[in-house]
Amino acid sequence: xxxxxxxxxxxxxxxxxxxxxxxxxxxxxxxxxxxxxxxxxxxxxxxxxxxxxxxxxxxxxxxxxxxxxxxxxxxxxxxxxxxxxxxxxxxxxxxxxxxxxxxxxxxxxxxxxxxxxxxxxxxxxxxxxxxxxxxxxxxxxxxxxxxxxxxxxxxxxxxxxxxxxxxxxxxxxxxxxxxxxxxxxxxxxxxxxxxxxxxxxxxxxxxxxxxxxxxxxxxxxxxxxxxxxxxxxxxxxxxx
Amino acid sequence: xxxxxxxxxxxxxxxxxxxxxxxxxxxxxxxxxxxxxxxxxxxxxxxxxxxxxxxxxxxxxxxxxxxxxxxxxxxxxxxxxxxxxxxxxxxxxxxxxxxxxxxxxxxxxxxxxxxxxxxxxxxxxxxxxxxxxxxxxxxxxxxxxxxxxxxxxxxxxxxxxxxxxxxxxxxxxxxxxxxxxxxxxxxxxxxxxxxxxxxxxxxxxxxx
Numbered sequence: 001x002x003x004x005x006x007x008x009x010x011x012x013x014x015x016x017x018x019x020x021x022x023x024x025x026x027x028x029x030x031x032x033x034x035x036x037x038x039x040x041x042x043x044x045x046x047x048x049x050x051x052x053x054x055x056x057x058x059x060x061x062x063x064x065x066x067x068x069x070x071x072x073x074x075x076x077x078x079x080x081x082x083x084x085x086x087x088x089x090x091x092x093x094x095x096x097x098x099x100x101x102x103x104x105x106x107x108x109x110x111x112x113x114x115x116x117x118x119x120x121x122x123x124x125x126x127x128x129x130x131x132x133x134x135x136x137x138x139x140x141x142x143x144x145x146x147x148x149x150x151x152x153x154x155x156x157x158x159x160x161x162x163x164x165x166x167x168x169x170x171x172x173x174x175x176x177x178x179x180x181x182x183x184x185x186x187x188x189x190x191x192x193x194x195x196x197x198x199x200x201x202x203x204x205x206x207x208x209x210x211x212x213x214x215x216x217x218x219x220x221x222x223x224x225x226x227x228x229x230x231x232x233x234x235x236x237x238x239x240x
Numbered sequence: 241x242x243x244x245x246x247x248x249x250x251x252x253x254x255x256x257x258x259x260x261x262x263x264x265x266x267x268x269x270x271x272x273x274x275x276x277x278x279x280x281x282x283x284x285x286x287x288x289x290x291x292x293x294x295x296x297x298x299x300x301x302x303x304x305x306x307x308x309x310x311x312x313x314x315x316x317x318x319x320x321x322x323x324x325x326x327x328x329x330x331x332x333x334x335x336x337x338x339x340x341x342x343x344x345x346x347x348x349x350x351x352x353x354x355x356x357x358x359x360x361x362x363x364x365x366x367x368x369x370x371x372x373x374x375x376x377x378x379x380x381x382x383x384x385x386x387x388x389x390x391x392x393x394x395x396x397x398x399x400x401x402x403x404x405x406x407x408x409x410x411x412x413x414x415x416x417x418x419x420x421x422x423x424x425x426x427x428x429x430x431x432x433x434x435x436x437x438x439x440x441x442x443x444x445x446x447x448x
């Protein structure tokens with residue numbers, strides 16, 4: 001396993017901290033420049049999560065909170081690979097997901113949207129990528145919902161992803177959107193990302209080849225984490 | 241045209257949003273029965289080596305209000321300065337200590353708490369010892385990309401003075417934003433570490 005420092009993060013590709021169309025960012029954005037920190041072991045290492053931590057229903061949001069039947073909504077499979085910037089698979093990556101139910105309602109004390117909770121849907125799940133970087137989980141397609149930003153702002157349907165790679169410097173939280181959703185291009189959170197190509201990379205296409213006939217449609221979502229240098233050269237001292 | 245480097249771009253970050261706790265600490269947010277316990281809720285067992293300490297703090301926005309929807313993660317070495325990771329080649333880390341903690345923060349006050357041990361020293365790239373430290377990662381609604389920072393210990397003045405990262409910070413008045421003073425709360429050595437997202441007392445965040 002290569003274990004060197006990570007390639008510098010391209011901060012012009014990510015959303016800036018201050019993005020005033022997303023109002024909450026206005027007072028939660030650092031104003032001073034980030035200080036560059038060459039990776040030490042503290043950044044190059046990270047927690048390792050084993051497949052033995054997973055329960056049998058952790059990757060099945062249709063079943064893992066069900067009380068007396070399946071949740072309401074469109075049954076889907078989300079699958080893809082976790083890769084690094086060199087295109088290499090990232091095995092052993094813990095992926096945690098959370099989402100609203102089919103009506104666009106989250107199971108959370110502070111949620112106030114009038115759409116109903118689904119008694120059979122919790123909205124959280126997790127899995128760990130395989131040796132080839134692949135992962136999959138089963139869920140219900142989340143609904144779009146209104147949120148208090150502008151007077152009439154709506155979030156496109158989305159699934160939140162939290163990903164651990166091999167080093168703490170790779171830590172990433174992002175959101176997956178669904179192909180064809182017109183709300184994507186109206187969303188003040190999506191548009192914090194300056195580059196259209198970066199947004200398109202967060203939109204999962206419908207994947208008919210992995211769809212289970214008469215059961216669940218599939219969406220493919222690949223995730224790219226930061227790549228890293230090889231230790232072989234990095235630790236060589238000058239003159240060696 | 242020249243050849244392509246064939247390199248992929250990292251997936252762009254998006255905010256963790258107001259409901260990060262549903263996915264990352266579901267038991268805390270009242271979704272019980274899906275996972276037996278929340279990830280990172282416990283960092284050690286009774287056999288873990290090292291001095292037991294507590295790290296507490298809050299995250300403040302630019303108008304001085306404490307965030308009540310943040311998630312704070314920490315990553316640190318064990319008492320001997322070793323990480324439980326395949327990249328750790330200097331020895332084997334304490335199997336009774338995970339090094340990883342995650343706290344949702346109290347829903348009413350926003351205070352995060354980690355029950356952990358004081359870490360040992362980890363070398364800098366050139367082999368010099370760094371002062372004992374903890375890496376923190378903060379996400380919340382309104383934070384578009386997770387913020388990396390560090391906690392150094394207020395009772396390690398000499399080590400902090402010589403630390404290769406702290407000593408390179410140009411604006412010396414900002415260094416104190418990374419150093420947590422030690423207090424004794426209920427008999428437990430406690431390091432209080434508030435994080436300020438914006439303004440005059442803005443915490444130092446790192447581009448790692």
